[in-house]
Amino acid sequence: MIKLNAGQAQLSGVMEPWAGLGDQLGVHVDRSFDRRQGLCARGVDPDLMFPAARRDSSILRARALCAACPVRVACLAAGQDEAFGIWGGETEWERQERRAAEVRENDLTEAA
Secondary structure, three states: OEEEEEOOOOOOOOOOOHHHHHHHHOEEEEEEEOHHHOHHHOOOOHHHHOOOOOOOOHHHHHHHHHHOOOOHHHHHHHHHHOOOOOEOOEOHHHHHHHHHHHHHHHHHHHHO
């Protein structure tokens, strides 16, 4: 298991969703997270991380930035309940689709 220390500051309202995601990724994610440690906070135009549409060309550039980021996994975990933006390389639409798939899977499991 990998231990990540993602920083000292905390983001309000995004800590609890980390529990299951860390297990799914096989990673222990420190519950403290400071997005300012990420590459997206180092002189990058903030609009890059908040694409206007699903097919916005900035998504590929943002994902490339996220792929090289030292806090990518912590950022991905922190962003699970965020309504907007790219967090850890995942768009808001991908998060919505994954959550919907998880709900459908849970419904099928409970019905069985």
